Amino acid sequence: MAESSRDTVEGAGWGTAERGTYRQLMPPKVQKLSWLDPRTLWAARNGVLASWFGDPTGRTRGRWVAQREAAGAPADKVIRRDDPDRFSFMVLGDTGEGDEPQYAVVPGFLETARGTAFSVIASDVIYPVGSTDDYGTKFFRPYRDYRAPIYAVPGNHDWYEGLGGFMRVFCGDAPPLPPEPAPRPLSRAWWRALLWHRPRPADGQRLRAAEELRAAPAQQAVQPGPYWAIDAGPVRIIGIDTGLLGTLDAEQGAWLREVARGPRPKVLVTGSPLYVDGEHHPCAIEDGGTVDDVVRDPAHRFVAAIGGDIHNYQRYPVDVDGRTIQYVVSGGGGAFMHATHTIPRVSVANVTERDFRCYPLRGDSLAFYSRLYGRRLRLPRFFALTEAEATAVVAERLGVPPVRTQGPPPRITRRIRLVASLLGAGRRPDRAARLRLPVRKIYTRVFSPGSATYSPPFFKSFLRLDVTPEAVRLRCFAATGNRAQEADPPVEDEVTIPLG
Numbered sequence: 001m002a003e004s005s006r007d008t009v010e011g012a013g014w015g016t017a018e019r020g021t022y023r024q025l026m027p028p029k030v031q032k033l034s035w036l037d038p039r040t041l042w043a044a045r046n047g048v049l050a051s052w053f054g055d056p057t058g059r060t061r062g063r064w065v066a067q068r069e070a071a072g073a074p075a076d077k078v079i080r081r082d083d084p085d086r087f088s089f090m091v092l093g094d095t096g097e098g099d100e101p102q103y104a105v106v107p108g109f110l111e112t113a114r115g116t117a118f119s120v121i122a123s124d125v126i127y128p129v130g131s132t133d134d135y136g137t138k139f140f141r142p143y144r145d146y147r148a149p150i151y152a153v154p155g156n157h158d159w160y161e162g163l164g165g166f167m168r169v170f171c172g173d174a175p176p177l178p179p180e181p182a183p184r185p186l187s188r189a190w191w192r193a194l195l196w197h198r199p200r201p202a203d204g205q206r207l208r209a210a211e212e213l214r215a216a217p218a219q220q221a222v223q224p225g226p227y228w229a230i231d232a233g234p235v236r237i238i239g240i241d242t243g244l245l246g247t248l249d250a251e252q253g254a255w256l257r258e259v260a261r262g263p264r265p266k267v268l269v270t271g272s273p274l275y276v277d278g279e280h281h282p283c284a285i286e287d288g289g290t291v292d293d294v295v296r297d298p299a300h301r302f303v304a305a306i307g308g309d310i311h312n313y314q315r316y317p318v319d320v321d322g323r324t325i326q327y328v329v330s331g332g333g334g335a336f337m338h339a340t341h342t343i344p345r346v347s348v349a350n351v352t353e354r355d356f357r358c359y360p361l362r363g364d365s366l367a368f369y370s371r372l373y374g375r376r377l378r379l380p381r382f383f384a385l386t387e388a389e390a391t392a393v394v395a396e397r398l399g400v401p402p403v404r405t406q407g408p409p410p411r412i413t414r415r416i417r418l419v420a421s422l423l424g425a426g427r428r429p430d431r432a433a434r435l436r437l438p439v440r441k442i443y444t445r446v447f448s449p450g451s452a453t454y455s456p457p458f459f460k461s462f463l464r465l466d467v468t469p470e471a472v473r474l475r476c477f478a479a480t481g482n483r484a485q486e487a488d489p490p491v492e493d494e495v496t497i498p499l500g
Contacts, residue, residue: 004478004490005361006404009387011490012364013457013480020456020486022103027137032454033097033127043129046160046197050244053192057159058249058286061241063177064167065225065251071172073224078259079151083117083232090119091269091463092333093308094155096126096138100454102334104481106142108489109462112477116464117232118148118221120239122330123155123271123308125166130158132165132202136210139169144213149221151230153239155271155309156246161199163226168207172222227252229259234469234499236262239269240291246272246283246309253285260300265499267465267472268295273307275316275327278346278356296320303472303497306330306463311338313359313461313476315493318349326474326497332359332461341366341390342424345398353400359476359492360459361403363391366425368459373423382415389416390425397426456481461492472497 003011010017034040050057069075090113095102113119126134143150151170158166167174176199183189226241238259240248248256260266272283274292282290295302304326314329331338337360346356360368367390374383385393388410395402396412397420420426460479465472473496477489 002488002490004492005364008406013482013485014387017482017484020104020107020481020483022107025106026103030099032099040128043197044160047156047244049192049195053188055245057243060162061226061249062251068171068225077224078229078231081230081232085233085469087233088116088464088466090116091122091306091330093122093331094124094311094335095121095333096124097335098138101458101460103142104458105334105460105462105479107486108477108479110145112464112489113146116148119150120269121152122269122306124157125152127157129160130165131161131200132168132207135165135169140210140213147218149219151221151223153269153271154226154241156244159244160197164199170223171225233467235467236264236266237269238266242270242272248285250287253287256294260294263301266302268302268305270307272309273329274305276310276314276329277343278348280348311335312340315357316351317355318351326495330463337459339365339369341394344426357493359461362394366390366394366420366423369423370419383419385416385419393417393420394425471499
């Protein structure tokens, strides 16, 4: 078995390892996405407008669903497959930036996905705004050699152009929605409509050419809408659409409660994770209650809830009335990396540091960001921490043993502690807290995507789930961008979930 980041520095992808072959898969010219570009920020304004003037996602989603039902999609939105009782499927989250980090995932993904029945993309298939014309280089090209269907649930970025591209690709060539009546002048809806980013005209010929890259009969999949359920072998996989603001409309909430019934074990796939960064985000439903209320109901028999949106891997085994539900974040499929070193010492829903898992490890995350800030601020000698230094200072600030011990422990100096504090490691309050540099919210919304690195290690990840009548084996595999991890992707986390 390949060494993982928990074993060695080399297993994490650090050092002078041979770069992988992923560049051979990329188009000759790649337009790197920059969120520092005002044009990109302006195009992605709909999330902010929805929070100011009201979120129209539920109404628009209802129109899409009605259109699909009129075209013959099943009213219960259940895809019934003929998979055997023993089968496997893959999960990728937040894939579609179309640059080196996304393509670096592909070789290891294809190696690990051998023999799987299908894959699911959890959130943000296409960045920055879900444009139809971006599907060629950000979906069809990278996964053209995956010889099985790919299903998806949209993320907030897929909604920035009204979900038109997503519906066209995943839901049977769905035509655009007709325009809605104009809202009352000077109302909140009127202001929202005035400022709203609308889909750009798509190049139909360009999309048809891209679709030829995944045109084999075995690769085809047609979803009944942006949310769906799949009956596969002994389990039901339920995918929900959390829209622009991470919530469910009343219609989808009623559907979720209905398809969650029955004794069949269930796995939820959602665009917004329910546990993330040491916090509980139960996901509100418009007419009351939450998604997690549905997941926790023992009559519904959910065994796992997997969410994208946050670009790393996390797992929280939560005890719910004597049974364990695995709450997973799986957003490392290709977009820039969200820091894990800022996750505080975990204590949520009786899950502690002893039970919690994440990738990248917090020490590797701190080392990654310290070097990134060193380059950005042109102060590498001050900011850059070695992997051993970052691992040691994170362990000190969290009050836990180091996850990876390799060689004698380094001496933790005042400079190391100051850099760790400035970059928010462990979020422990100290005198440097008021000077803390943006790493989480502000940084990841503005600076982090613009500071994405285009050389390994990338710290990307994906999941493989092996299903039997007795259990689901869930494994998180790493993709660093190095040749060694391409040929033999290391397992960063593994858990067996009983179905009995």
